[in-house]
Amino acid sequence: GQSLEQPSEVTAVEGAIVQINCTYQTSGFYGLSWYQQHDGGAPTFLSYNGLDGLEETGRFSSFLSRSDSYGYLLLQELQMKDSASYFCAVRDHDGGFKTIFGAGTRLFVKA
Amino acid sequence: NAGVTQTPKFQVLKTGQSMTLQCAQDMNHNSMYWYRQDPGMGLRLIYYSASEGTTDKGEVPNGYNVSRLNKREFSLRLESAAPSQTSVYFCASRTGTELYEQYFGPGTRLTVT
Numbered sequence: 001g002q003s004l005e006q007p008s009e010v011t012a013v014e015g016a017i018v019q020i021n022c023t024y025q026t027s028g029f030y031g032l033s034w035y036q037q038h039d040g041g042a043p044t045f046l047s048y049n050g051l052d053g054l055e056e057t058g059r060f061s062s063f064l065s066r067s068d069s070y071g072y073l074l075l076q077e078l079q080m081k082d083s084a085s086y087f088c089a090v091r092d093h094d095g096g097f098k099t100i101f102g103a104g105t106r107l108f109v110k111a
Numbered sequence: 112n113a114g115v116t117q118t119p120k121f122q123v124l125k126t127g128q129s130m131t132l133q134c135a136q137d138m139n140h141n142s143m144y145w146y147r148q149d150p151g152m153g154l155r156l157i158y159y160s161a162s163e164g165t166t167d168k169g170e171v172p173n174g175y176n177v178s179r180l181n182k183r184e185f186s187l188r189l190e191s192a193a194p195s196q197t198s199v200y201f202c203a204s205r206t207g208t209e210l211y212e213q214y215f216g217p218g219t220r221l222t223v224t
Contacts (some may be wrong), residue, residue, distance in 0.1 A: 004173060033211050042201060043154065043216040050211070087153055091211065097142055097161040098169060101153040 002026045004088055004102035011108045012078055019104045020073045022088035030091035032064050032071045037104070038084045046073070046086075075107075083109045112137050115216035117202050123222045124192040132187040132219050134202030142205050144213065145169075145183035147176060147198040154201065160185055192223045 004024045012018040022032065031050035035043040049055055049064035049071060061074040075082055085104040092098035115136045124130060136143065141162045146154040146169075156169030160179040174190045174196060185204075189196060199220050203213040 031211050036155075041215050043213075044215070046210045048211040050177075098156055098159060100156070100170075101146075103153040104151075 002092060002100040004090060004100065006086075006088055006102045006105045008103070009106045009108065010038060011110065013110050014078055015109050017076045017077050018107065019075065020075075020086050020088075020107070022073075023103055024069050024071075024088070024090050024102075026069075026090050026092075028092075029066065032062070033089045033091075033099070034060075034062055034073045035087045035089060035101075036084050037087065043087060048099060071088060078109050080109050080111065083107055114138065115202055115204055115214050117200075117216035117219050119219060120217065121220050123224065124189075125224055126193060128192050129188065129190050130192065131189075132200055132202075133184070134186065134216060134222075135184045135203040136202075136214070136216075137183065138204065138206075138214065139182070140204035140206050140214070141182070143179065143206075144177075144203040145185070145187045146201045146203065147171065147196075148201060148218075149198050157187065157200075192221075194223045197221060197223045 006022045032047045034046040037043040047062040054063045059076045064071040085106050087104045088102045089099050118133045132152040140223040144159045158177040160166045163182045178186045192206050199218045201218050205213045
């Protein structure tokens with residue numbers, strides 16, 4: 001089966017850099033995605049890694065190492081509005097139509 | 112474009128009652144999904160529809176049924192609600208090409224008493 005592990009909570013100060021890790025076990029692999037969800041809101045897509053290496057989108061970057069079954073989301077120049085839950089997700093091996101989500105990491109940004 | 116819309120936004124049911132959650136998308140996406148999210152937890156897939164005319168079970172399908180009415184609409188039915196189905200339900204869709212990005216609706220907050 002598929003499983004993903006990520007820390008339940010991370011706390012950082014405004015302006016700092018924070019890294020949220022995700023390790024996964026899958027029977028097939030179609031890439032790792034990251035989603036952000038604010039309290040009471042819907043998840044929104046942040047980034048995707050299909051191949052090894054770093055993908056950068058503004059203040060957010062995501063990294064993947066397929067040999068280690070590991071990825072991370074890097075948030076730079078943290079702002080208070082970055083306080084949210086962050087989920088890593090993988091697509092199922094069965095045609096890739098199903099997506100399995102991790103339990104999420106709650107990020108608290110302090111002033 | 113409205114994106115993905117869901118109705119209702121909130122619902123309270125008594126145990127044993129039935130209801131249908133509605134979802135529609137106007138992005139011409141092929142695939143649609145229903146998830147539930149319990150407090151402090153990730154999203155668990157209930158059912159999905161890879162394309163119009165097909166539906167498949169996800170991780171937690173028991174107690175639910177779905178209908179892909181057409182390409183735009185995907186409904187979720189609770190035939191006999193139970194307190195364990197108290198949750199936030201999200202509908203999502205994605206294209207047939209960029210399979211890694213899903214677009215989510217605002218959610219339906221369901222309480223079963």
